[in-house]
Amino acid sequence: MIMLETKNLAKKYGGLEVLNNVNLKVYKGEILGLIGPNGAGKTTLMNLICRLTDITRGEIYYKGELINNKKPYEISKMGIARTFQVVKPFKGLTVLENVMVGAFYGRKNAKNRAEAKDIAMDALKIVGLLNEKxxxxxxxxxxxRKKxxxxxxxxxxxxxxxxxxxMAGxxxxxxDDIMKEILLLKERGITIIAIEHVMKVIMGISDRVVVLHLGELICEGKPHEVCNHPQVIEAYLGSKFAQRGVA
Structure with a gap:
């Protein structure tokens, strides 16, 4: 089953084209690794999916439903959640209270503080932060903080x-600890898109990998196939290394 699909997705900021004709499919139950050099458009793509920025052109479907005109809070209620590259906890709130915020805006839609606390405690237990609540x-x-x-x-x-x-930093x-936790989340039935530069992680957790370069998807396949693909090597290391090959 296709969980998420983008069709000819594009994003421009003024005259700068950040994404161009991105056609992506994410299948239910998989961990999809998304890699690419800095500035490739990875975070922009995720911002479009979560409806944090406007779409210039193209379509996004979640479980078959067009979500182009959805608001971010509606996306959350539909079952899409994300972490952010720069960790910014809510100031003035404890660890537990920070996690409770998520309980009020997700699919479970906590009705009161007690219900939100129960949901947050379960989440903290999963990531091993219960003692820091x-x-x-x-x-x-x-x-x-990443957890x-x-x-x-x-x-x-x-x-x-x-x-x-x-995984950054x-x-x-x-x-190793967070990789294990991510694999356990997959066992719980959660479909995952993982943006990473750490190749050990991509190789270790991904069922499939797609590569974004200069706003376009240039390659996809099994982790070992993608990491040894000439276009991918050239995007990361330059044409000299692509011609030479990387074992």
Whole structure:
């Protein structure tokens, strides 16, 4: 089943074309890795899907329904949640209260504070932050702040979860921990789009990988196929390396 599909999707800012004719399919139950050099348009694509910015041209379908004219809060209620590349917890709220915010705006649509707290506690348990629930987020190390961002998205009860570079800045042990958690989310039935630069992560969790370069999708396939594709190597390392090949 196709969970999400974009057709000829494009985005311009003035005369600058950031995305051009992006045709993407995300299948239910998979982890789709999205890679590409800085400035390729990855985050812009996710912003379009979540309706945080206007579409210049093209269509976006979620479970077969056209969502071009949906508002961000309507997208959340439909079952799409995301993390953000730059972690920005709500100031003045504890870890638990930050996650409770997600419970009020997701599919579960918490009716009161007690219900939101129960949902948030479950999300914190999943990511291993239950013991930090009463702390101020700003004092958490980066790995735990990334987990807080993930917990807030999980509190929205997503069917489709978009992860925007949740691995950036983590050490090898922290990477391994979050990779395991992401794979467990897949086992729970959540479909995932993971934007990443860390190739260990892409190779380790993705069922399929697509590559965005200069606003266009240039390659897709199994992780090992994509990472050794000449166009992908050229996009990341230059034509000299593409001609030489990378083992």
């Amino acid at each position: 009463d702390r101020e987020p700003s004092i958490l190390p980066i790995a735990q 807080l961002e993930l917990a807030r998205a999980l509190a929205m009860d997503p069917e489709l979860l978009i992860l925007d570079e949740v 983590l050490n090898p042990k922290e990477l």
